[in-house]
Amino acid sequence: MNDQARIRFAILGPAAALLLLAAAGTAGFSTGHATASPATGGSSGARLPCRQFDFDKNDFPRRPEIDNRFLPMEPGKRMILEGAVEGVPHRVDFTVTDLTKVVDGVRTVVVWDTDTSEDQLVESELAFFAQDKNGSVWNLGEYPEEFENGEFVGAPSTWIAGQDGAKAGVHMPALRGVSSRLYVQGFAPEIDFLDCARIVDRHERVCVPAGCFADVTITHETNLFDPKGGIQSKYQAPRVGIVRVGSVEPANGEILALTAREKLTGDDLRGVREEALRLDRRGYRFGGEPYQATEPAKRLRRRHAAAKEAAATPTAPLSPQAGAIMTAPPKLTWRSDKKATYYNVQVWRRGRIFSAWPTRNSIKLTRTWTYDGRRYRLSPGRYRWYVWPGYGLRAQGNFGRLIGSSSFVVRS
Numbered sequence: 001m002n003d004q005a006r007i008r009f010a011i012l013g014p015a016a017a018l019l020l021l022a023a024a025g026t027a028g029f030s031t032g033h034a035t036a037s038p039a040t041g042g043s044s045g046a047r048l049p050c051r052q053f054d055f056d057k058n059d060f061p062r063r064p065e066i067d068n069r070f071l072p073m074e075p076g077k078r079m080i081l082e083g084a085v086e087g088v089p090h091r092v093d094f095t096v097t098d099l100t101k102v103v104d105g106v107r108t109v110v111v112w113d114t115d116t117s118e119d120q121l122v123e124s125e126l127a128f129f130a131q132d133k134n135g136s137v138w139n140l141g142e143y144p145e146e147f148e149n150g151e152f153v154g155a156p157s158t159w160i161a162g163q164d165g166a167k168a169g170v171h172m173p174a175l176r177g178v179s180s181r182l183y184v185q186g187f188a189p190e191i192d193f194l195d196c197a198r199i200v201d202r203h204e205r206v207c208v209p210a211g212c213f214a215d216v217t218i219t220h221e222t223n224l225f226d227p228k229g230g231i232q233s234k235y236q237a238p239r240v241g242i243v244r245v246g247s248v249e250p251a252n253g254e255i256l257a258l259t260a261r262e263k264l265t266g267d268d269l270r271g272v273r274e275e276a277l278r279l280d281r282r283g284y285r286f287g288g289e290p291y292q293a294t295e296p297a298k299r300l301r302r303r304h305a306a307a308k309e310a311a312a313t314p315t316a317p318l319s320p321q322a323g324a325i326m327t328a329p330p331k332l333t334w335r336s337d338k339k340a341t342y343y344n345v346q347v348w349r350r351g352r353i354f355s356a357w358p359t360r361n362s363i364k365l366t367r368t369w370t371y372d373g374r375r376y377r378l379s380p381g382r383y384r385w386y387v388w389p390g391y392g393l394r395a396q397g398n399f400g401r402l403i404g405s406s407s408f409v410v411r412s
Contacts, residue, residue, distance in 0.1 A: 059132040060132050136174040143287050203215050216238075318404045
């Protein structure tokens with residue numbers, strides 16, 4: 001989240017903050033969890049001024065699917081919104097990939113979007129969404145890379161639900177009644193992020209360059225922890241999603257309108273997937289400990305294969321084969337990449353527990369090892385492992401596409 005207003009998040013000025021907090025108090029907000037006040041911004045255990053919907057990872061399906069009427073996210077969907085921020089041309093490309101990533105115990109849909117200002121990239125981001133069994137769409141985290149004058153400057157606004165006190169929030173509720181009650185869209189105290197929203201209107205008709213839409217739902221969104229900015233409005237059309245972004249305060253804030261939408265397939269979708277996977281790999285380098293606590297993103301299995309264990313087998317020959325039973329520490333082997341100077345091998349079990357950098361296409365695990373300052377033992381249970389090729393010097397962080405992933409089960 002950089003200083004420019006973006007399609008999903010906005011900032012709140014001091015006067016507006018006072019008005020909204022007053023409204024929160026008079027609206028009698030109820031909270032499903034312990035909540036926090038802006039006065040105690042960094043505390044995840046304090047009270048929040050916005051309603052929190054109950055989050056339970058068991059309320060989400062094993063195979064993610066987002067078909068909320070006002071925020072559908074089918075793989076391959078691309079939307080282009082164009083406009084201006086303070087009179088400067090601005091564009092957002094929003095693309096739903098065919099990737100999935102587990103965040104806080106929930107298998108999410110991976111979205112890739114880019115922000116450009118005067119044709120120069122200012123942000124490239126992965127965002128993680130999931131829909132619960134009631135139809136509400138949740139936001140579970142973001143990895144936004146920021147750029148200045150075309151140069152990468154970092155990803156300081158990374159947040160992942162379940163890490164550093166961050167909590168998932170509802171981006172689009174299943175029930176959309178007009179209300180003065182704010183609800184949490186995402187909370188990350190370590191980066192002073194508390195996005196809240198409310199539904200202000202329904203059944204509106206909106207015309208933008210991409211067409212005219214009826215029964216549009218309008219929300220107002222704010223970041224209660226940021227003392228500088230404004231209130232953002234979003235117009236969400238049935239079976240389409242966001243078709244317009246407006247600025248309630250300040251008047252010269254971000255204004256965007258949907259100019260094009262399409263469904264990507266074939267090579268176009270493959271190109272998006274590869275770029276999103278590249279960003280995912282960079283997240284482990286620049287996204288800090290919260291991102292490092294997640295498993296790598298992987299391709300979403302087709303529906304007809306979702307129940308088949310074969311769909312989870314490696315993308316290239318790996319050994320041991322998926323689901324192999326081991327009674328001793330296994331030797332992991334994979335297809336050799338002739339151009340690779342090294343490989344990165346990661347083993348996961350409720351988080352990453354092992355990472356190594358062999359120069360050959362195999363590595364022998366041991367019964368005990370130390371990783372990231374902690375001592376681990378190869379105890380009974382299921383383990384998943386991944387391997388990537390690396391090129392040049394390790395310090396350059398130049399990784400190739402995932403060679404493959406597999407799993408094994410240790411029994412005593």
